[in-house]
Amino acid sequence: MPKDYSLLSELADIFKGKAVPAKAEPGEVAIINLVDMTPLGIAYEALRTFAADTKTLSPYLLEAGDVLVASKGTQHKVAVFEGQEFPVVASANITVLRPKEGTNGHYLKFFLDSEEGRRQLKAADHGRAVMNINTKELSSIKIPNIQPVKQSYMAQRYVQGLADYKRKLARANQEWEKIQADIERQLFL
The missing domain is CATH 1.10.287 (Helix Hairpins)
Structure with a gap:
């Protein structure tokens, strides 16, 4: 068992997804919502699209290996984004972890899905009936160095x-x- 740990913020850049109105016109940019995150991964074929200028969305565009964490909602969900041939963003109910060099997105997912990872996510959750994970506390989750x-x-x-x-x-x-x-x-x- 590794004896040293790193804070999640040392292993990944952390940012919230993009708020997109439900009535946005369909377009060339896809959005991952909580419902699209399944136990088998992200249901890319079911993603909703919206029209937007990708230049204004650049801080939100997902990259292969990004880890998506449900930060609002009713269920614990973690998924790793696989690169797509079209621009994709995560919804505002999702926190994105962009692994830094030397960190694998799947490793972060494995940890967050583990019993210890779930315990730490629960500690960062300040919601009552609905999950509401605090980004600052999420960033201070301790992950074993491997x-x-x-x-x-x-x-x-x-x-x-x-x-x-x-x-x-x-x-x-x-x-x-x-x-x-x-x-x-x-x-x-």
């Missing part, structure tokens, strides 16, 4: 395992749909 090589290894294992899981899940869904279709056909024989 060598970048080990962080990368852990991330590679996770990404490969998740890809395998999604592939097996898709195959299981196909088999289940086939069984249901076969049974439905037999109803009308």
Whole structure:
């Protein structure tokens, strides 16, 4: 077990997502809302878009490896952003952690999803009925220092395992749909 720790603010730049009106005209910029963050990652195909000048949005545009933390809402959610071919921002209910050099976004996600990470996130939560994570307290969460090589290894294992899981899940869904279709056909024989 690592004996030394770093503050989250030493490992990542931290900023809030962008407030986008619900009635904004569809456009070329996508926005990740809390509902788009799933246990299997971000549902990129379901993202809502809005029209905006990307130059004015530049401080909010997400980069591959950014970690998204639900800072408002009712559920603990953490996801790692995968680069997309279109500009994407996070909603105002999400706090973005941009890992600094030597820190892997997946490693931050692993920690924040761990029992200890959840405990520290809960301590930074000042909401009553609805979660409201304080950004200043979020930045002072203590994370164990692990060598970048080990962080990368852990991330590679996770990404490969998740890809395998999604592939097996898709195959299981196909088999289940086939069984249901076969049974439905037999109803009308």
